[in-house]
Amino acid sequence: MNQIVLPQPHEISEREKEDAMGAYLMMFASWGLGFPLPLLNLIASLIYFLINRKTSKFVAFHSLQSLLFHIPISVLNVAPIVWLVVILVTDLSFRAGFFVLLLFALLANILFVVFSLLALMRARKGLFYYLPFFGRVSFGCIYMSGAEAAAKAAPVNLPPEGF
């Protein structure tokens, strides 16, 4: 495996640090906004990632990690809302399962906020912070495809296929 050279905190510009922090910070804004429609913050984080993808790998990593982290929590937040709508249009009976899901979503959201804050503070200092699983996947996406991205950026002339 190629040696991956990561930028050190002093090599990362203030702008990058702020953008990386913004990836998490923006989540909080859309998180509050997104509670009635939790998928809204998923879209917002996707746009943020697409915008910052090309600027710097440090920012791209944090944006993608934040985006990936958002997918399960958004699904989890949609579920009780869908259930609530079903309850309201059908028999108006709140089963215990609904409260279990609601509490589960609440606890998961608390964990989500805690980990997001941790990541946010590291990003501000110009540090890579790897969330369990999401950190690895995000890092893999940004750094493992480096060779392909380089090939795209600098096209190489090749003979026709099978020559």
Next chain:
Amino acid sequence: MSGGSRTLRELGLLLAALAALAALSLGLVRLLGPEEAEEKEPPSSLSLSIEKGLSSALKSALLAQREAVEAQEVRRTLEAVVGRLLERTDPLPYPVEVLVLDTPEINALSFPGGLIVVYTGLLWELENPEELAAVLAHELGHTVHRDSLKALARELGTTVLLSALGGQKAEAVVQRILRELVGARFSRAAEARADTFALDLLARAQLNPLHFASVLERLRRESRGPLGRFLLYIDSHPELDSRIRGARERAARLGLREKPFALDWEAFLEALPSGF
């Protein structure tokens, strides 16, 4: 590549953490119990004599609206059935009174102070005295658990309840309480408790719990028929299927020999007014 396997391990760790979180949520909800939480206990200051007073006020209000069935044959059958059930019940703080009202609605209600109201519409649906015992055992369960007072406390709030019981014999308050009670929906948990009580009581009184299942099944069948009025009773009793299943399972487990009532059911039905 070890990176891939470590990613998977972290995914597993994450899923395990989520499972633990879900288990925690389940445990907490079980512990706090949303069904129980929505029920209010009747105020402890509510003395039995006041409850009896409320009961008689409600009874006169009911009788002002509907005619009671007083035929001797009906009285005798009810006394025999209720008597057998009460023999096997822990003593109640007040006498149980069953009032039959002449109305086509299919319903039976439990009121405060030991008053149980059965509509003739429901009696017409029953096929034997054992089924009547099943219906009355269920309502008796509500009476024993004081579910009507809990429903009142929930619907009206303690203030109105206490002002109504505090001697202000305002006709309007009684009417309001009556309306609330007739339309009251007991919680799912209260219905389940009354079912359990009824099945236990039927078994103790040497009656087959299967009768309870047959009554519920007939009501469900009727509710699918063209007559919308049947929906009323079914509507306030959700999860009918699981209740029927519960009664069937209970009957199968017990497998007891029944001691049927020595009563003439045809004569009982004939004694009921048929004017609807």
